[in-house]
Amino acid sequence: MPSRSVDDDPRLGDVSEGTVLRAILARTIPAAHTILGPGDDAAVLATPSGSVVATTDTLVHGPDFRLAWSSGYDLGWKSAAVNLADIAAMGARPTGLLVALAVPRDLRLSFVEQLADGFRAACEALAPGCSVIGGDLTVSAVLTIAVTALGDLEGRAAVTRSGALPGDVVAIAGELGLAAHGLAVLFGRFRDGDAPVPVDAAQLASGEPAAVAAQLRPAPPIGLGPVAAVAGATAMMDVSDGLALDAGRMATASDVTLDLSRAALGDDPDRALAGGEDHALLATFPQGVLPPGFRIIGTVVERGTDGVLCDGQPVDAGGWDPYRDWDAAAG
Amino acid sequence: MPSRSVDDDPRLGDVSEGTVLRAILARTIPAAHTILGPGDDAAVLATPSGSVVATTDTLVHGPDFRLAWSSGYDLGWKSAAVNLADIAAMGARPTGLLVALAVPRDLRLSFVEQLADGFRAACEALAPGCSVIGGDLTVSAVLTIAVTALGDLEGRAAVTRSGALPGDVVAIAGELGLAAHGLAVLFGRFRDGDAPVPVDAAQLASGEPAAVAAQLRPAPPIGLGPVAAVAGATAMMDVSDGLALDAGRMATASDVTLDLSRAALGDDPDRALAGGEDHALLATFPQGVLPPGFRIIGTVVERGTDGVLCDGQPVDAGGWDPYRDWDAAAG
Numbered sequence: 001m002p003s004r005s006v007d008d009d010p011r012l013g014d015v016s017e018g019t020v021l022r023a024i025l026a027r028t029i030p031a032a033h034t035i036l037g038p039g040d041d042a043a044v045l046a047t048p049s050g051s052v053v054a055t056t057d058t059l060v061h062g063p064d065f066r067l068a069w070s071s072g073y074d075l076g077w078k079s080a081a082v083n084l085a086d087i088a089a090m091g092a093r094p095t096g097l098l099v100a101l102a103v104p105r106d107l108r109l110s111f112v113e114q115l116a117d118g119f120r121a122a123c124e125a126l127a128p129g130c131s132v133i134g135g136d137l138t139v140s141a142v143l144t145i146a147v148t149a150l151g152d153l154e155g156r157a158a159v160t161r162s163g164a165l166p167g168d169v170v171a172i173a174g175e176l177g178l179a180a181h182g183l184a185v186l187f188g189r190f191r192d193g194d195a196p197v198p199v200d201a202a203q204l205a206s207g208e209p210a211a212v213a214a215q216l217r218p219a220p221p222i223g224l225g226p227v228a229a230v231a232g233a234t235a236m237m238d239v240s241d242g243l244a245l246d247a248g249r250m251a252t253a254s255d256v257t258l259d260l261s262r263a264a265l266g267d268d269p270d271r272a273l274a275g276g277e278d279h280a281l282l283a284t285f286p287q288g289v290l291p292p293g294f295r296i297i298g299t300v301v302e303r304g305t306d307g308v309l310c311d312g313q314p315v316d317a318g319g320w321d322p323y324r325d326w327d328a329a330a331g
Numbered sequence: 332m333p334s335r336s337v338d339d340d341p342r343l344g345d346v347s348e349g350t351v352l353r354a355i356l357a358r359t360i361p362a363a364h365t366i367l368g369p370g371d372d373a374a375v376l377a378t379p380s381g382s383v384v385a386t387t388d389t390l391v392h393g394p395d396f397r398l399a400w401s402s403g404y405d406l407g408w409k410s411a412a413v414n415l416a417d418i419a420a421m422g423a424r425p426t427g428l429l430v431a432l433a434v435p436r437d438l439r440l441s442f443v444e445q446l447a448d449g450f451r452a453a454c455e456a457l458a459p460g461c462s463v464i465g466g467d468l469t470v471s472a473v474l475t476i477a478v479t480a481l482g483d484l485e486g487r488a489a490v491t492r493s494g495a496l497p498g499d500v501v502a503i504a505g506e507l508g509l510a511a512h513g514l515a516v517l518f519g520r521f522r523d524g525d526a527p528v529p530v531d532a533a534q535l536a537s538g539e540p541a542a543v544a545a546q547l548r549p550a551p552p553i554g555l556g557p558v559a560a561v562a563g564a565t566a567m568m569d570v571s572d573g574l575a576l577d578a579g580r581m582a583t584a585s586d587v588t589l590d591l592s593r594a595a596l597g598d599d600p601d602r603a604l605a606g607g608e609d610h611a612l613l614a615t616f617p618q619g620v621l622p623p624g625f626r627i628i629g630t631v632v633e634r635g636t637d638g639v640l641c642d643g644q645p646v647d648a649g650g651w652d653p654y655r656d657w658d659a660a661a662g
Contacts, residue, residue: 056479
């Protein structure tokens with residue numbers, strides 16, 4: 001991105017709402033399903049198959065990101081990606097995003113422009129045809145990015161969390177634990193006391209740039225959501241809070257137990273089980289069905305005492321609960 | 332609402348996310364168009380007429396509300412109402428809400444329960460058949476309520492801001508300036524220095540309770556949005572930032588001038604022109620068309636120098652721009 005001088009880059013408190021909106025809209029391309037885009041009281045999106053899938057997810061400065069680690073571009077990208085993943089996890093194709101921004105008045109205009117660039121880039125890379133169709137801009141002491149994603153099931157039934165059946169295989173598409181690895185690198189090496197400090201690429205060892213990128217700009221396999229649905233997935237969800245915790249949710253919803261294979265969980269199975277924010281797609285399929293892009297990590301069995309087993313043994317759920325885990329003082 | 336002891340009313344930081352979500356869901360009724368409600372990665376809403384109308388609007392503690400004046404119930408109601416009004420302003424019927432809550436950890440659980448009650452009550456009163464279909468819960472130092480509303484056009488085209496034609500009448504449904512009157516009462520009489528203090532009903536003169544209620548729990552005429560569309564409205568929008576400012580936006584979008592009649596603007600025309608947050612529906616209709624619930628306040632003429640006139644004279648736009656008008660220090 002071309003940088004510009006601070007003189008050229010006003011604080012949001014010094015420009016009109018219209019100026020900010022024009023800067024955002026200049027970076028927004030029409031979504032394929034758009035009937036009416038931004039600028040009126042509401043947007044209108046075509047839903048040819050007779051339903052719309054809708055989800056909302058928010059990133060808040062503090063519990064969800066640090067500005068020393070995340071650029072505006074990163075935040076736009078991540079805010080889009082986490083919502084697109086929820087649409088994909090229903091077996092749907094994302095069609096549009098609504099972005100509610102609450103921004104401090106001393107934020108620079110260029111930051112909002114980078115946000116808009118990040119939204120656009122994530123949509124183009126992860127969900128072509130989808131883009132920002134509407135939004136809202138307000139002031140807040142805490143930078144907050146609330147995104148709603150809409151999607152289309154293309155005539156299929158939604159793939160919920162509750163359809164897994166004993167005998168199905170458990171499969172995953174996307175990364176497990178990579179974003180958590182990135183977060184550990186950031187917390188471990190890019191803090192000065194309590195305050196985060198900017199990432200210096202020279203301090204990253206082999207493999208770490210990919211992990212940090214997975215944390216800051218996750219790239220879940222959005223297109224594989226519809227692929228899984230077409231293939232006959234019996235249940236699906238995105239893994240946002242860690243495999244153990246989210247698999248437990250699927251197990252509860254489906255009233256089954258998911259028995260995972262430790263050997264299938266990569267180099268660091270504990271991190272794969274506990275690490276959140278990869279937004280991989282966890283799905284179950286009938287025996288013999290496995291669409292491209294998915295790999296088998298376990299089997300579905302009759303419900304037992306525990307919802308999730310690993311090689312037949314209970315698993316500590318771990319995972320991330322913002323109420324429990326975020327400590328503002330610790331930064 | 333039954334009150335309960337503080338011992339019975341934990342802070343959100345001391346309970347699990349699941350506890351909070353269960354409390355909210357217990358207060359949520361299914362929307363008429365719901366195919367899949369809350370609890371999965373995303374909700375699914377039927378869109379029989381082949382499109383969905385979508386809008387988002389956020390209330391932030393500080394610029395948008397004070398907790399001394401607004402209860403959780405008020406905030407749920409208002410967050411719903413302002414979004415429902417944007418759907419109605421397209422001529423659509425609201426079908427579902429998604430609520431992204433960012434809440435401080437020291438907030439009481441009962442506050443979130445009241446929020447959910449307020450959302451439900453506003454939907455039942457203003458837009459029967461619509462309700463909360465999904466949401467997100469995260470922690471933040473600043474209480475933030477970001478709502479997305481979805482709606483259905485029932486086979487009609489959307490009524491935009493850009494269709495007003497010279498010769499049309501300008502009409503309004505709902506209040507003008509009442510919410511601003513309420514805000515003036517609150518700012519003028521319910522502050523102790525910089526800090527807001529709770530409203531004491533005994534200090535309200537005749538007419539003021541309705542004005543304060545209009546500010547805290549606005550009741551825009553949501554059902555009249557589809558009525559206006561069926562009747563043939565050429566343009567429509569909701570008046571959120573003041574009639575003069577919003578009429579100017581419609582005039583610009585339609586490339587016309589709206590000439591308003593001061594005599595039609597009620598007891599306090601200046602307040603009617605400048606006062607925001609009533610979310611009345613501003614619409615233009617062909618001569619001779621005026622659906623029940625709307626009253627004529629002017630005529631559309633060829634575009635002149637000014638977008639809005641009052642009895643042929645230019646009007647100071649006034650209105651509310653959060654960037655310009657919110658001063659955190661002043662409270």
